[in-house]
Amino acid sequence: MNAAVKRSASIVGTAAGRRSAHSLVMMRHGQSTWNLENRFTGWVDVPLTDKGRAEATAGGESLKEEGFEFDMVFTSVLTRAVTTCNLALEAAGQSWLPTVKDYRLNERHYGALSGLNKAETSAKHGEDQVKIWRRSFDVPPPSLDRSDEHWPGHDRRYAALSPDVLPLAESLAITCDRVVPFWESDIAPALAAGKRVLIVAHGNSLRALVKHLDGIGNEDIIGVNIPTGVPLVYTLGDDLKPLPCPAGRTAAAPLSGYYLGDQAAIEAEAARVAAQASIRA
Numbered sequence: 001m002n003a004a005v006k007r008s009a010s011i012v013g014t015a016a017g018r019r020s021a022h023s024l025v026m027m028r029h030g031q032s033t034w035n036l037e038n039r040f041t042g043w044v045d046v047p048l049t050d051k052g053r054a055e056a057t058a059g060g061e062s063l064k065e066e067g068f069e070f071d072m073v074f075t076s077v078l079t080r081a082v083t084t085c086n087l088a089l090e091a092a093g094q095s096w097l098p099t100v101k102d103y104r105l106n107e108r109h110y111g112a113l114s115g116l117n118k119a120e121t122s123a124k125h126g127e128d129q130v131k132i133w134r135r136s137f138d139v140p141p142p143s144l145d146r147s148d149e150h151w152p153g154h155d156r157r158y159a160a161l162s163p164d165v166l167p168l169a170e171s172l173a174i175t176c177d178r179v180v181p182f183w184e185s186d187i188a189p190a191l192a193a194g195k196r197v198l199i200v201a202h203g204n205s206l207r208a209l210v211k212h213l214d215g216i217g218n219e220d221i222i223g224v225n226i227p228t229g230v231p232l233v234y235t236l237g238d239d240l241k242p243l244p245c246p247a248g249r250t251a252a253a254p255l256s257g258y259y260l261g262d263q264a265a266i267e268a269e270a271a272r273v274a275a276q277a278s279i280r281a
């Protein structure tokens with residue numbers, strides 16, 4: 001697409017008349033050091049690898065190439081998302097954008113699994129159990145206790161929060177319980193005000209968000225895996241519900257959003273994420 005074709009909170013024609021459309025792009029951070037080492041990460045604050053930095057830059061370049069412009073950016077308080085956000089915005093020529101960092105976009109907290117190797121955990125507990133911990137909607141992984149180094153109460157970036165909101169472990173359902181209220185209180189109002197929004201977050205906080213937006217059922221969300229560093233594009237209607245994927249693009253079913261880039265490579269990467277806890281990984 002010509003770079004001159006700018007995406008906007010615009011008016012689009014439909015058979016039923018004309019309605020406004022809101023532009024939302026989500027992006028998972030690039031590969032982190034613990035993605036590379038195949039370790040459960042959650043709220044542990046690991047950096048990007050060189051490959052992850054390159055993915056973030058490539059994501060920003062494809063946004064620029066496709067003519068995406070934003071008015072506001074949301075990211076988590078974890079370094080891998082913040083760095084991805086900075087690199088992508090720099091590559092897109094939009095580093096100056098107002099950016100909100102909020103813990104409610106953090107990765108889901110992996111509790112006592114934090115730091116463990118995924119394949120080794122499968123070898124110990126079985127692949128079925130680990131799949132339940134990784135992808136079931138409402139079964140949390142085993143909990144930490146507050147003395148554990150991975151409990152966020154030891155980290156000063158959460159000092160303003162009540163210890164009661166700091167997780168000991170989170171299922172996707174618990175993650176939804178913080179992501180969706182943040183969507184309602186901060187992101188949806190920005191979109192409703194006509195702002196074009198970029199969200200840079202994490203595999204599971206984004207699964208929580210697309211589950212909410214697309215109304216994906218608790219069983220179907222198990223099969224949703226989000227690749228690192230690839231922009232996922234949604235157009236929302238006036239009610240901030242997703243509009244159908246535009247002609248010429250392929251929705252990443254069951255999502256109504258579409259990924260920018262080589263579709264076969266993106267599908268292969270999502271399948272690789274799904275298989276990360278295989279004993280052979």
Ligand SMILES: O=C(O)[C@@H](CO)OP(=O)(O)O
Pocket residue numbers: 035039040041042043107108110134203204273276
């Ligand atoms: O470890 C994590 O925090 C997440 C994302 O990397 O892993 P998973 O895909 O297993 O939920």
